[in-house]
Amino acid sequence: MKILFIHQNFPGQFKHLAPALVARGHDVRSITLRVKEAGDWKGVKLYPYAIKRKPAQGLHPWLVDFETKMLRAESCYAAARQLRDQEGYTPDVIVAHPGWGESMFLRDLWPTARIGLYAELYYTLNDTDTGFDPEFPKPNADTESIRLRLKNINNMMHRQSADLAISPTRFQAETFPDDYQDIISVIHDGIDTAQVAPNADANLTLPDGTILTREDEVITFVNRNLEPYRGYHVFMRALPDLLKARPNARVLMVGGDDVSYGAPPPQGKTWKQIYIDEVRGKIPTPNWERVHFLGKVPYDQFLSMLQISRAHVYLTYPFVLSWSLLEAMAIGAPIIASDTAPVKEVITHGETGRLFPFFDGARMVEEICTVLESPKMREDMATASRNFAVTHYDLETVCLPKQLEWIDRLFDMAPGALRS
Incomplete structure (x- = not known):
């Protein structure tokens, strides 16, 4: 079978699936923005594409998002056509x-290929991230539905x-139309x-040389980037009370200073520093050092x-589920999480x-303290979450076979049997 993967940052969500198909003896290739020259990754032949056309000036703001996807689609199409014309390549499966538009025109190039999509999210006003956090209202709320329809x-x-198509959670799948x-x-994707x-x-x-083990009271919080979409602001605002309530706890926070989702911070600032500045005056220095x-x-x-x-703390808007939550469950870290989908x-x-x-930081602190004060509860939750992750999300026995x-x-x- 000849299989072509399309992902601007390949392998992305396909980091396990693509090598598994290589191991099965299939001809596996990828067209991606990630590389500059043709190469190989775990047996997958990589082909680059580059965006050469610049965005138009003065475009209607509602069309800017689609234009960025169109530019990628055009560029990926050109690279795919070159692969077809120079090597006679026609994939059985794409x-x-x-999400970035790259594969938009590949049916026109290879009409007999079967096309499978990673259906990550459909944009909607109802029960998702849009309008979820009143602290960050959309600048043009009256036209938000129009913007989202165009974004779709x-x-x-x-x-x-x-x-x-394939989707990693029921919540994400159910954002799409019937x-x-x-x-x-x-x-x-699998853990x-x-x-x-x-x-x-x-x-x-x-970094200061302190060595922490399971004997220490460690509270963890993880974002790809520290930002409101993943509840960083809620966690930080609860930090003064949390540190006061747990005088021996160390709080470890992982995440970068950039923005993965949502609006950027004010010019020249980071969300990380904005909320540090907001709470630092409420936290005595000995507590802040923890x-x-x-x-x-x-x-x-x-x-x-x-x-x-x-105690591993995880918050998210109703949005894409982070791998880190399932990884924490698989490891058996006791989870305290927001009651949001998914x-x-x-x-x-x-x-x-x-x-x-x-949005209830006080309740979050209560739940963290309850877990930290209850060794039997921690043990039972750790066992249950580990078992749940293995049963439903294990890579080798569950997700990859599916x-x-x-x-x-x-x-x-x-070809095209279910195409509308």
């Missing part, structure tokens, strides 16, 4: 993350060419629970941190973790 042009253009949901299978597992002997050395901003850490250190965590798909209050209302079965179903379809 697997694409359509890319999703709908891809629906016209898709045969099947005709899109008809072709979506809910299959998570390597053999590697991401408890370790009683784990330790972590802080707060450690670790930035972005290597993966082995990230796992060690979770392995020594007595968190509630994996955390059942009192069983696999403790839930609290997203992904490979999905690929086989895609290949076995008549």
